[in-house]
Amino acid sequence: MQPKRHTMRIPLGKGNDAQTLVLEYDPLAVYAPTAYSSVLLVRNIDVQPDDVALDLGTGSGVYAVGIALRGARRVVAVDIHESALETAQHNAELNDVSARIQFRRGSMFDPIGDDEKFSLIVSNPPCLPDPGDIDLMIPGTIMLSGPDGAHHATVLLEQGPAHLLPEGRIVFVYPSTSNPRKIFGLLDQHYEYDILAEIDIPFYLHFLELWDYLRDLKAQDISEFHEKAGVPYRTYWLIEARPKP
Numbered sequence: 403m404q405p406k407r408h409t410m411r412i413p414l415g416k417g418n419d420a421q422t423l424v425l426e427y428d429p430l431a432v433y434a435p436t437a438y439s440s441v442l443l444v445r446n447i448d449v450q451p452d453d454v455a456l457d458l459g460t461g462s463g464v465y466a467v468g469i470a471l472r473g474a475r476r477v478v479a480v481d482i483h484e485s486a487l488e489t490a491q492h493n494a495e496l497n498d499v500s501a502r503i504q505f506r507r508g509s510m511f512d513p514i515g516d517d518e519k520f521s522l523i524v525s526n527p528p529c530l531p532d533p534g535d536i537d538l539m540i541p542g543t544i545m546l547s548g549p550d551g552a553h554h555a556t557v558l559l560e561q562g563p564a565h566l567l568p569e570g571r572i573v574f575v576y577p578s579t580s581n582p583r584k585i586f587g588l589l590d591q592h593y594e595y596d597i598l599a600e601i602d603i604p605f606y607l608h609f610l611e612l613w614d615y616l617r618d619l620k621a622q623d624i625s626e627f628h629e630k631a632g633v634p635y636r637t638y639w640l641i642e643a644r645p646k647p
């Protein structure tokens with residue numbers, strides 16, 4: 403398949419001479435990188451030269467390629483969809499870092515060996531609450547994550563510690579619409595964590611389509627959002643978490 407080549411150029415540093423991450427992708431085949439999640443993490447993450455990283459749900463490869471460009475020694479990138487892995491592999495080649503990234507197909511930690519450990523796990527997990535009766539197109543179909551939207555982040559936080567080296571950390575983005583009490587409950591219980599950034603973004607596309615359902619979840623304290631000038635906004639957090647000793 404010859405993908406439609408949308409191209410995005412993300413400066414990784416702040417100055418005019420900053421290194422640029424170049425991504426090509428077909429937005430009808432993979433999750434197109436977004437400012438509030440993909441860019442938020444890849445521009446703010448601190449990468450160490452000896453980092454061995456795992457990217458869960460790589461999509462276009464934005465995190466895997468960005469982290470490799472910023473000097474990580476080795477990256478394993480996982481996605482459940484073949485189209486994402488093909489796109490991410492293409493982007494690794496485009497940015498000349500394919501020798502340091504391994505691509506694996508499967509669900510979350512399934513393609514990771516029991517004794518494989520990483521110094522850094524990154525993820526922008528699927529987080530769309532699933533009412534169960536809605537017909538969505540990409541990116542909706544690849545973002546569904548159980549009735550409250552928290553399924554994949556729960557797997558990340560429950561299974562992550564078994565795959566972290568001592569001092570290892572999980573860095574992920576998460577929205578307030580997807581049972582944040584559950585996710586922050588897990589963080590409070592098992593991790594020491596910092597919120598590195600917090601931004602508010604208006605609902606768009608599927609979040610508008612799910613507005614009614616999200617209102618129901620909000621009434622049950624399972625979803626959080628607020629309105630400004632009649633427009634619903636959700637909060638996105640960039641979180642760095644280390645398992646409690």
Ligand SMILES: C[S@@+](CC[C@H](N)C(=O)[O-])C[C@H]1O[C@@H](n2cnc3c(N)ncnc32)[C@H](O)[C@@H]1O
Nearest residue numbers: 433435440459460461481482483509510526544
């Ligand atoms: C929100 S997108 C994030 C993509 C990319 N990391 C970014 O930030 O632009 C979530 C990604 O997770 C993938 N995905 C969905 N279910 C998955 C699963 N069970 N295991 C691994 N990846 C999954 C989707 O195909 C999609 O590429």
